[in-house]
Amino acid sequence: MLQIKRPSIVDVAELAKVSKQTVSRVINESPNVSEKTRQRVLQAIEALGFRRSELARNFSQGRTHSLGVVGRDLNYFGTRTYIGIARQAEALGYSLLLKELPESGIEQIEPMLNALLDRHVDGILWAVPEIADNHAWLDSGLLARIPVPMVFLSMAPRQEATVVAYDNFAGGELATRYLLDCGRKHIGHIAGPQEWWDASERQRGWETTLQQAGMKVLPEHVAMGNWDAASGEAAFHRLLASYPALDAVFVANDKMALGVLLAAHEKGLRIPEDLAVIGFDDITESAYFHPPLTTIFQDKAALGQQAVKTLAHRIEQKFQPAVQHVLESTPLTHQLIVRKTTPAGVIKT
Amino acid sequence: MLQIKRPSIVDVAELAKVSKQTVSRVINESPNVSEKTRQRVLQAIEALGFRRSELARNFSQGRTHSLGVVGRDLNYFGTRTYIGIARQAEALGYSLLLKELPESGIEQIEPMLNALLDRHVDGILWAVPEIADNHAWLDSGLLARIPVPMVFLSMAPRQEATVVAYDNFAGGELATRYLLDCGRKHIGHIAGPQEWWDASERQRGWETTLQQAGMKVLPEHVAMGNWDAASGEAAFHRLLASYPALDAVFVANDKMALGVLLAAHEKGLRIPEDLAVIGFDDITESAYFHPPLTTIFQDKAALGQQAVKTLAHRIEQKFQPAVQHVLESTPLTHQLIVRKTTPAGVIKT
DNA sequence: CTGTTAGCGCTTTCAA
DNA sequence: TTGAAAGCGCTAACAG
Numbered sequence: 001m002l003q004i005k006r007p008s009i010v011d012v013a014e015l016a017k018v019s020k021q022t023v024s025r026v027i028n029e030s031p032n033v034s035e036k037t038r039q040r041v042l043q044a045i046e047a048l049g050f051r052r053s054e055l056a057r058n059f060s061q062g063r064t065h066s067l068g069v070v071g072r073d074l075n076y077f078g079t080r081t082y083i084g085i086a087r088q089a090e091a092l093g094y095s096l097l098l099k100e101l102p103e104s105g106i107e108q109i110e111p112m113l114n115a116l117l118d119r120h121v122d123g124i125l126w127a128v129p130e131i132a133d134n135h136a137w138l139d140s141g142l143l144a145r146i147p148v149p150m151v152f153l154s155m156a157p158r159q160e161a162t163v164v165a166y167d168n169f170a171g172g173e174l175a176t177r178y179l180l181d182c183g184r185k186h187i188g189h190i191a192g193p194q195e196w197w198d199a200s201e202r203q204r205g206w207e208t209t210l211q212q213a214g215m216k217v218l219p220e221h222v223a224m225g226n227w228d229a230a231s232g233e234a235a236f237h238r239l240l241a242s243y244p245a246l247d248a249v250f251v252a253n254d255k256m257a258l259g260v261l262l263a264a265h266e267k268g269l270r271i272p273e274d275l276a277v278i279g280f281d282d283i284t285e286s287a288y289f290h291p292p293l294t295t296i297f298q299d300k301a302a303l304g305q306q307a308v309k310t311l312a313h314r315i316e317q318k319f320q321p322a323v324q325h326v327l328e329s330t331p332l333t334h335q336l337i338v339r340k341t342t343p344a345g346v347i348k349t
Numbered sequence: 350m351l352q353i354k355r356p357s358i359v360d361v362a363e364l365a366k367v368s369k370q371t372v373s374r375v376i377n378e379s380p381n382v383s384e385k386t387r388q389r390v391l392q393a394i395e396a397l398g399f400r401r402s403e404l405a406r407n408f409s410q411g412r413t414h415s416l417g418v419v420g421r422d423l424n425y426f427g428t429r430t431y432i433g434i435a436r437q438a439e440a441l442g443y444s445l446l447l448k449e450l451p452e453s454g455i456e457q458i459e460p461m462l463n464a465l466l467d468r469h470v471d472g473i474l475w476a477v478p479e480i481a482d483n484h485a486w487l488d489s490g491l492l493a494r495i496p497v498p499m500v501f502l503s504m505a506p507r508q509e510a511t512v513v514a515y516d517n518f519a520g521g522e523l524a525t526r527y528l529l530d531c532g533r534k535h536i537g538h539i540a541g542p543q544e545w546w547d548a549s550e551r552q553r554g555w556e557t558t559l560q561q562a563g564m565k566v567l568p569e570h571v572a573m574g575n576w577d578a579a580s581g582e583a584a585f586h587r588l589l590a591s592y593p594a595l596d597a598v599f600v601a602n603d604k605m606a607l608g609v610l611l612a613a614h615e616k617g618l619r620i621p622e623d624l625a626v627i628g629f630d631d632i633t634e635s636a637y638f639h640p641p642l643t644t645i646f647q648d649k650a651a652l653g654q655q656a657v658k659t660l661a662h663r664i665e666q667k668f669q670p671a672v673q674h675v676l677e678s679t680p681l682t683h684q685l686i687v688r689k690t691t692p693a694g695v696i697k698t
Numbered sequence: 699c700t701g702t703t704a705g706c707g708c709t710t711t712c713a714a
Numbered sequence: 715t716t717g718a719a720a721g722c723g724c725t726a727a728c729a730g
Contacts, residue, residue: 004496008707019717024709032715054467056707059408060722066446079428086449095468096447097415100435118403119444147353229637258637265639288578288607290614290639357723368701373725381699405723409706 007048016044027052058120063319066095067311068116072128073100081153084304085125092312097121101128109137113146123149123311130155132195149314153307156197162314164307168198171296171334172205175250175278178336180213182343184248184276189222190235190260192252202252202280225256232256236263248276254286257293261341265290277341291340302330356397365393376401407469412668415444416660417465421477422449430502433653434474441661446470450477458486462495472498472660479504481544498663502656505546511663513656517547520645520683521554524599524627527685529562531692533597533625538571539584539609541601551601551629574605581605585612597625603635606642610690614639626690640689651679
């Protein structure tokens with residue numbers, strides 16, 4: 001099973017009777033080649049089935065036209081986010097080098113970044129959710145020593161770091177205000193894990209909105225889950241116990257809301273008459289929950305796209321500081337999707 | 350903003366007063382280095398903060414220790430599959446180069462493969478679901494011309510192609526047999542898109558099992574969906590119309606089953622008394638459906654792991670034909686998960 | 699045990 | 715418009 005060597009630029013040069021330099025010019029579409037030789041070279045390329053080795057090119061140029069993507073469990077940001085990332089990267093001519101950051105934590109971070117840098121990625125996209133202080137390394141000065149542009153997905157804004165994120169605070173406000181508009185007076189919250197930035201922002205949005213409406217917010221008006229349906233169910237039981245007057249609940253994601261719906265049903269609560277429920281995310285299933293879930297939509301694909309655009313923009317700036325690059329931007333705003341878990345007839349602008 | 354050049358092997362050599370070859374030996378842990386010089390070199394490495402450039406190494410070795418992964422929409426195989434792939438690749442020392450195959454189709458395939466080969470991936474993992482004839486290119490001889498090992502995820506077995514897949518036929522049998530064991534006499538099927546290999550296999554499992562039980566299987570006993578909850582709902586309405594005696598339904602995936610549950614509820618059917626329902630996949634939400642869904646579990650992470658193991662095994666074989674490599678294998682068998690959408694009290698071995 | 703010499707396949711000077 | 719030469723950072727093959 002003889003391995004046939006890929007033809008190189010030299011093979012093409014020999015066949016076309018030119019220098020390899022000329023071949024290089026042809027494949028790079030340099031204008032400084034006569035039409036005649038260009039044709040000869042193109043023929044040789046065709047005849048040999050030549051393709052330029054990106055590996056060699058990357059090596060010689062010192063850049064790889066690839067982006068390192070560090071994720072955690074792929075599934076937090078969800079497949080939609082990754083699709084956005086992948087499509088946008090492809091569109092912009094970047095390859096993706098994917099890494100999974102293990103739970104273990106902080107001591108894995110530097111090795112991971114190094115692995116990417118050793119492969120000379122042009123930029124790095126950090127798609128690890130911010131949990132507790134797992135982004136604390138940013139303040140250690142490590143960031144400044146990373147020689148390539150870096151973009152962070154959905155983390156708390158901080159100095160010197162480029163962040164692409166939804167405004168979860170605003171999302172929390174949107175959900176809560178809607179429940180207020182429905183006329184509910186006792187709006188509880190089932191939060192994601194406190195240590196998650198996204199979760200605490202959503203909670204802050206809920207709290208602030210209620211306070212601005214002149215309502216009191218007590219600790220027993222919140223229960224915490226871990227994003228899973230099971231935890232939503234458990235949290236709902238606790239919440240109902242600690243806040244019996246409850247007539248509406250803002251759940252920090254749709255999966256937990258699924259658990260809430262089940263639990264409420266078991267308790268014999270009518271939805272939305274006795275209890276209004278609003279979720280967060282608008283996962284595809286939520287339209288088929290029982291009853292269909294009112295929720296806050298966020299376009300995860302757009303989030304991924306925007307992150308890649310931003311990163312690519314910074315890379316181009318670095319490699320060609322001369323030219324003015326424009327950064328296209330996708331708007332990232334939450335949308336309210338009203339379905340059956342909230343009362344009908346409410347006008348919302 | 351001066352870009353500091355990464356120290357190279359040569360810088361280390363100079364500082365340690367040895368040849369770069371010796372440095373190379375040290376970083377590759379060759380035994381043929383005296384302890385004394387090794388220490389000197391290590392110190393120099395430390396002092397300079399040297400790290401070997403994987404890019405250069407890849408180039409010089411002609412292999413990249415990376416796997417090309419071609420997926421479609423990331424979400425068909427699901428995040429679990431990708432987590433399995435990512436973790437196993439990491440464990441085996443491979444990087445992942447990710448590509449998304451656009452829907453458009455066949456004319457994208459060769460460019461995609463070429464893009465991967467131009468970057469000299471060591472192997473390719475094809476994670477695109479087999480739909481209609483979108484794998485027909487395999488029979489065109491293209492495969493034979495791909496110079497690196499390739500592994501296909503979840504497609505129909507064929508000559509000359511390495512496939513890692515669940516036996517969907519067996520899964521269909523398992524589900525159907527269970528409904529029979531429950532004593533149901535009118536078992537319908539809501540299938541995935543006919544053109545999907547996985548879908549048609551599951552259907553075949555259903556059909557065969559019923560026939561072996563001496564039952565007649567008619568076209569009106571099946572309705573087709575597109576994997577989405579919405580399509581499951583619609584398909585159920587059609588199925589009920591064409592097969593009024595229906596007392597059980599095997600749904601080809603959990604999402605569609607979700608739609609079925611909603612539709613059945615609206616029809617006033619009691620589950621499982623009037624209608625037993627079994628899904629397929631065991632997505633995390635299904636335990637929280639209303640009622641909790643009986644389903645067939647498949648470990649997608651294990652699927653991804655097994656695919657990477659298989660691919661890595663073939664790669665090692667190629668690069669070091671001398672040594673005997675053992676291929677660890679993860680068992681890929683479906684499991685029945687009994688919850689509330691099927692009658693209780695059935696003993697199942 | 700260590701050093702020397704090539705060479706991987708391309709791009710980037712610099713000359714002609 | 716073309717070519718020659720050097721170099722990217724490493725490994726491989728051969729000497730000593």
